[in-house]
Amino acid sequence: MNFDFSDDQKMLKEQVRKFLADKCPMSVTRRVLEKEEPYAAEVWKGLVEMGLTGTAIPEEFGGLGLGALELCVIAEELGRAAAPVPFSSSIYLAAEALRLFGTKKQKETWLPKLASGEIIGTLAVSEGTHAAHPRNIAVKQAGGKINGVKQPVVDGGAASLAIVAVNTGGSGEGAVSLAIVDLKAGGVSTEPVRTLDPSRQHVTLSFKDAPAEILGDKPGEGWSQLSRVFDGAAVLFAFEQVGGTEAALEMARDYALERYAFGRQIGSYQAIKHKLADMYVKKELAKSNAYFGAMMLNDEGAELTEAAAASRIAGSDAYVFAAQENIQTHGGIGYTWESDCQFHYRRAKLLALAVGAPIQWKEKLVARLEAKNAA
Amino acid sequence: MDFNDTAEEAAYRAEVRAWLDKNATRKENAKDIAPPKDLKEMIAQSKAWQAKKADAGYACITWPKEWGGGGGTTINNVIYSQEESKYAVPGGIFAIGLGMCIPTVMSWGSDEAKQRFVKPAVRGDEIWCQLFSEPAGGSDVAGLRTKAEKDGDDWVINGQKVWTSGAHFCDYGILLVRTDPNVPKHKGLTMFWIDMKDPAVEVRPIKQMSGGAEFNEVFFTNLRVKDSQRLGKVGDGWKVALTTLMNERLAVGGSQGNADTDELISLARNTDIAGEPAIRHGGVRERIADWYVQAQGLKFTRFRTLTALSKGETPGPESSISKIVAAKKMQDLGSFGMDLQDMGGVIRDRKISPEEGAYTEQWIGAAGYRIAGGTDEILRNIVAERVLGLPQDIRVDKDLPFNQAPKGK
Ligand SMILES: Cc1cc2nc3c(=O)[nH]c(=O)nc-3n(C[C@H](O)[C@H](O)[C@H](O)COP(=O)(O)OP(=O)(O)OC[C@H]3O[C@@H](n4cnc5c(N)ncnc54)[C@H](O)[C@@H]3O)c2cc1C
Numbered sequence: 102m103n104f105d106f107s108d109d110q111k112m113l114k115e116q117v118r119k120f121l122a123d124k125c126p127m128s129v130t131r132r133v134l135e136k137e138e139p140y141a142a143e144v145w146k147g148l149v150e151m152g153l154t155g156t157a158i159p160e161e162f163g164g165l166g167l168g169a170l171e172l173c174v175i176a177e178e179l180g181r182a183a184a185p186v187p188f189s190s191s192i193y194l195a196a197e198a199l200r201l202f203g204t205k206k207q208k209e210t211w212l213p214k215l216a217s218g219e220i221i222g223t224l225a226v227s228e229g230t231h232a233a234h235p236r237n238i239a240v241k242q243a244g245g246k247i248n249g250v251k252q253p254v255v256d257g258g259a260a261s262l263a264i265v266a267v268n269t270g271g272s273g274e275g276a277v278s279l280a281i282v283d284l285k286a287g288g289v290s291t292e293p294v295r296t297l298d299p300s301r302q303h304v305t306l307s308f309k310d311a312p313a314e315i316l317g318d319k320p321g322e323g324w325s326q327l328s329r330v331f332d333g334a335a336v337l338f339a340f341e342q343v344g345g346t347e348a349a350l351e352m353a354r355d356y357a358l359e360r361y362a363f364g365r366q367i368g369s370y371q372a373i374k375h376k377l378a379d380m381y382v383k384k385e386l387a388k389s390n391a392y393f394g395a396m397m398l399n400d401e402g403a404e405l406t407e408a409a410a411a412s413r414i415a416g417s418d419a420y421v422f423a424a425q426e427n428i429q430t431h432g433g434i435g436y437t438w439e440s441d442c443q444f445h446y447r448r449a450k451l452l453a454l455a456v457g458a459p460i461q462w463k464e465k466l467v468a469r470l471e472a473k474n475a476a
Numbered sequence: 477m478d479f480n481d482t483a484e485e486a487a488y489r490a491e492v493r494a495w496l497d498k499n500a501t502r503k504e505n506a507k508d509i510a511p512p513k514d515l516k517e518m519i520a521q522s523k524a525w526q527a528k529k530a531d532a533g534y535a536c537i538t539w540p541k542e543w544g545g546g547g548g549t550t551i552n553n554v555i556y557s558q559e560e561s562k563y564a565v566p567g568g569i570f571a572i573g574l575g576m577c578i579p580t581v582m583s584w585g586s587d588e589a590k591q592r593f594v595k596p597a598v599r600g601d602e603i604w605c606q607l608f609s610e611p612a613g614g615s616d617v618a619g620l621r622t623k624a625e626k627d628g629d630d631w632v633i634n635g636q637k638v639w640t641s642g643a644h645f646c647d648y649g650i651l652l653v654r655t656d657p658n659v660p661k662h663k664g665l666t667m668f669w670i671d672m673k674d675p676a677v678e679v680r681p682i683k684q685m686s687g688g689a690e691f692n693e694v695f696f697t698n699l700r701v702k703d704s705q706r707l708g709k710v711g712d713g714w715k716v717a718l719t720t721l722m723n724e725r726l727a728v729g730g731s732q733g734n735a736d737t738d739e740l741i742s743l744a745r746n747t748d749i750a751g752e753p754a755i756r757h758g759g760v761r762e763r764i765a766d767w768y769v770q771a772q773g774l775k776f777t778r779f780r781t782l783t784a785l786s787k788g789e790t791p792g793p794e795s796s797i798s799k800i801v802a803a804k805k806m807q808d809l810g811s812f813g814m815d816l817q818d819m820g821g822v823i824r825d826r827k828i829s830p831e832e833g834a835y836t837e838q839w840i841g842a843a844g845y846r847i848a849g850g851t852d853e854i855l856r857n858i859v860a861e862r863v864l865g866l867p868q869d870i871r872v873d874k875d876l877p878f879n880q881a882p883k884g885k
C-alpha cells in the first residue's frame with residue numbers, strides 16, 4: 102500500500118507553497134478583485150518561471166513530461182492561496198484538452214506556448230444561465246468559421262487561445278465538437294462579465310466568422326472529449342478545494358482562539374468547536390477522495406469517472422461549507438469588505454460551479470454506479 | 477501511488493491466504509453453514525478458532541512471541557484482518573479483552589499478573605470485559621461512584637457498573653473505582669483486575685432496543701480484592717484508564733453496516749416511486765451519490781492510515797473522523813432504505829424480507845453505535861481539542877473534591 106505522494110512531489114508542493122505564501126498573500130487576491138485586473142501578472146510570471154505551467158506537458162512539446170500527481174500538488178497550493186491566476190484555465194483545461202485529443206500538428210502549434218507561459222489558454226462551454234447539453238450548444242461551426250456567444254468564459258480576456266464547444270451539425274452528442282480558436286486572429290470580441298468572484302476574470306466571447314479548427318481529426322466527438330477533460334479538471338479542482346478548505350478552516354480556528362465573547366474564547370463554545378470539527382471531517386473526506394482521483398487520473402484508470410465525480414462532490418461540499426462557516430465564525434466582521442473571509446466564500450462557490458455543479462456530477466456518478474449494479 | 481503490497485507484504489499475504497484456505501471457509505461458500513444455535517455454542521466455536529490462530533501466530537499478531545503473540549508488524553496485522561474478513565469465522569468476543577483490557581494489564585500489571593493472564597487471553601481460554609461506565613458516568617467516566625475501601629491488605633468494593641459488554645460470559649474484567657472521594661474526581665480513581673465469577677459480582681443482562689442482550693449491569697456487594705490486583709498506583713486510575721481508552725480508539729473502526737450504496741441501488745431498482753423505478757427519482761439518486769462519496773472517503777482515509785503504517789510512520793489524526801461519519805451514515809442509510817420499502821419497510825422478519833431486514837437492523841443498531849466507544853458529541857470535542865487545538869470545555873467540577881461537585885441523580 103502506497104497511497105501517498107512521493108517525497109519529490111511533496112518537495113514540489115512545499116516549494117509552491119513557499120512561493121505563494123511569499124508572493125501571493127490574500128492582499129494580492131484583494132488587489133486583483135478590487136482593481137479588476139485580469140490576473141496577478143507578477144504571480145503568474147513567477148509560476149511560469151518555476152516551470153509549473155509545463156509540468157504535465159510532454160517533453161517533445163516543450164513541457165517537463167511529469168504526470169498528474171505533480172499537477173495535483175500544485176493545485177492544492179493554488180487553492181490554499183485562492184491564487185488569482187489563470188493556471189486552471191490554461192493548464193487543467195486548454196493544455197489538457199490539446200494533450201489528450203489534439204493532432205500532432207495541433208500539439209506542436211499550441212502546447213509549447215502554453216508550457217512556456219507565452220500564451221494563456223481557456224475552455225469555453227457555457228452559454229448563459231443554463232446547464233450545457235448537446236441539445237443546447239448554439240455556437241455553430243461551418244466552413245472553418247464559428248459564430249455565436251459563449252458566457253461566462255473564465256480568463257477569456259487574457260487568453261490567446263480558446264477551446265470552444267461548438268455545434269457542427271448532426272444529432273445528439275454527435276453534434277458537438279471542440280474547436281481550437283486563435284482569439285487574436287480576428288472575428289472575436291470580448292466584454293467583461295460581472296460575477297461572484299472578480300478575482301478571476303470572466304468575459305463574454307462573441308464570435309463573428311472567427312477562424313476555427315476542429316480539435317483532433319474528426320468532428321462529432323466533442324461531447325465525450327469534454328467529459329474526459331472535465332474528469333481530469335474535476336480532480337485538479339478538488340485539490341484546489343482541499344487547499345482552500347484547509348485555509349478557511351485555519352482562518353476560522355485562529356479567529357476562534359483570538360476572539361472573546363461572554364468572557365471566553367469563542368472557540369471554547371461547542372457550537373463553534375463542533376462546527377470546526379465538521380469542517381475538518383469534510384476536509385478529510387474530500388482529501389481522501391481527491392487522492393483516489395489523483396491516482397486514477399495519473400494511471401488513466403478504469404474508475405476515473407467515478408473517482409473524479411466523488412472528488413468533485415466531496416471537494417465542493419467541503420470548501421463551500423468551510424467558507425460559509427468561516428464567515429459565521431467571524432460574526433459581523435466576517436461580512437465586511439475589509440475581511441479576507443469573502444475571498445474563500447467567493448472562490449469556494451466559483452470552484453463548485455466550474456466544470457459543472459455538484460448536482461450534475463452526482464447524476465454522472467449514479468448513472469455509472471447504476472450501470473455497474475445492473476451488470 | 478498504488479495499492480500494491482511490497483514484496484514482503486505480498487509474501488505475508490500469500491502465507492495468510494494459504495493458512496486461511498486450509499483452516500476456514502470463504503464467505504461465499506458458507507451460506508449453508510448454520511449459525512451457532514446458542515451463546516454456549518458461539519463461545520465454544522470462538523474459543524476453538526482463537527486457539528487455532530494463536531498456534532499459528534495469527535492471534536495478537538503485533539505482540540511479542542513470548543506473550544503468545546505473533547511477533548509481527550502493524551501492517552501484518554492489517555493484512556491478516558483484510559484476508560480474514562473474507563472468511564466465515566467466529567468473531568468479536570475477544571475484541572474488548574485483547575484490544576483494551578490485556579494491553580492495560582501489560583502496561584500496568586505486576587509481572588505475576590502478566591505471567592498469569594496474557595497467554596490464556598491470547599489463546600481465547602479466558603475472556604475479559606471492561607467495567608468503566610456507570611449510571612452516573614459514561615462520557616464523563618471519571619464521575620463514577622463505585623467505591624473501593626482499604627481493609628487490611630484487601631480492598632472492599634461496592635457499587636454498580638452498566639453497559640458492560642460481554643460481562644455475562646467473561647472470566648475477568650478491569651474495573652475502575654473511586655478510592656478517594658475527598659479529592660477532585662480524576663485524582664481519586666484506581667484500577668483493578670477482578671474475577672467475574674466471584675459470588676460478590678452479580679451480572680444482570682440488559683435487553684437492548686434491538687432485542688438482543690449483549691451488555692449488562694454489574695453489581696458489586698462487598699467484593700474483596702487483593703491489593704496485588706491493583707493496576708497502577710492508588711489514585712492513578714485515570715492515567716491507567718487512558719491507556720485503555722487510547723486502545724479503544726484504535727479498536728473501534730470501520731464498520732459501516734450490512735447495507736451500503738450498492739445494496740441501496742439494487743433496492744431502488746426494484747421498488748417504485750409514482751409508478752417509476754425509485755432509482756429514476758432525483759432525490760434517491762442524490763442520496764446514493766452522497767453516501768457513496770462518504771463511503772469512498774472513509775475507505776481512502778483508511779488507506780492513507782495504512783500507508784503511514786506501512787512506511788513505519790505514525791498515522792495522522794485523520795483516522796479520528798471514521799466513527800463520526802460511519803455511525804451517522806449507517807443510521808441515515810438504514811432509515812432511507814426502509815423509506816424505499818415504503819409500507820413494507822416496517823418488516824423485520826428475515827423470512828419475508830428479501831433484504832433480510834437489513835435496513836431495519838442497521839438503523840436500530842446504529843443508534844447504539846453512535847453512543848458506544850465515545851458519542852458523536854464527545855468525538856467532535858476530541859477533534860476540536862486534540863486536532864484543531866481549541867480550548868477544552870469549561871469543567872465546573874474540575875478542581876472540586878468529588879464529594880462536593882455538582883451531581884445529577
Ligand atoms: C448586516 C448586519 C447588520 C447589523 N446591524 C446592526 C445594527 O443596526 N445595530 C447594532 O447594534 N448591531 C448591528 N449588527 C451587529 C450584529 O448584531 C452582531 O454582528 C452580532 O450580534 C454578532 O456579534 P459579533 O459580530 O461581535 O460576533 P461575535 O459575537 O464575536 O460572534 C462570533 C461567533 O461566535 C459565536 N458565539 C459568540 N458567543 C457565543 C456563545 N455564547 N455560544 C456559541 N457561539 C457563540 C457567534 O455565533 C459567531 O459565530 C449588524 C450585523 C450585520 C452582519
Ligand SMILES: Cc1cc2nc3c(=O)[nH]c(=O)nc-3n(C[C@H](O)[C@H](O)[C@H](O)COP(=O)(O)OP(=O)(O)OC[C@H]3O[C@@H](n4cnc5c(N)ncnc54)[C@H](O)[C@@H]3O)c2cc1C
Pocket residue numbers: 371572606607608609610611613614615616638639640641642691844845847848849850851852853854857869
Ligand atoms: C452498545 C454499547 C456497548 C457498550 N459497552 C461498554 C463496555 O463494554 N464497557 C463500558 O464501560 N461501557 C460500555 N458502553 C458505555 C458507553 O461507553 C457509554 O454509553 C458512552 O460513553 C456514553 O455514556 P452515557 O451512556 O452515560 O451517556 P452520557 O454521557 O450521559 O451522554 C448523554 C448525552 O450527553 C452528551 N454529552 C455528555 N457529555 C457531553 C459533553 N461534555 N459535551 C457534549 N455532549 C455531551 C452525549 O454525547 C450524549 O448525547 C457501551 C455502550 C453501548 C451503547
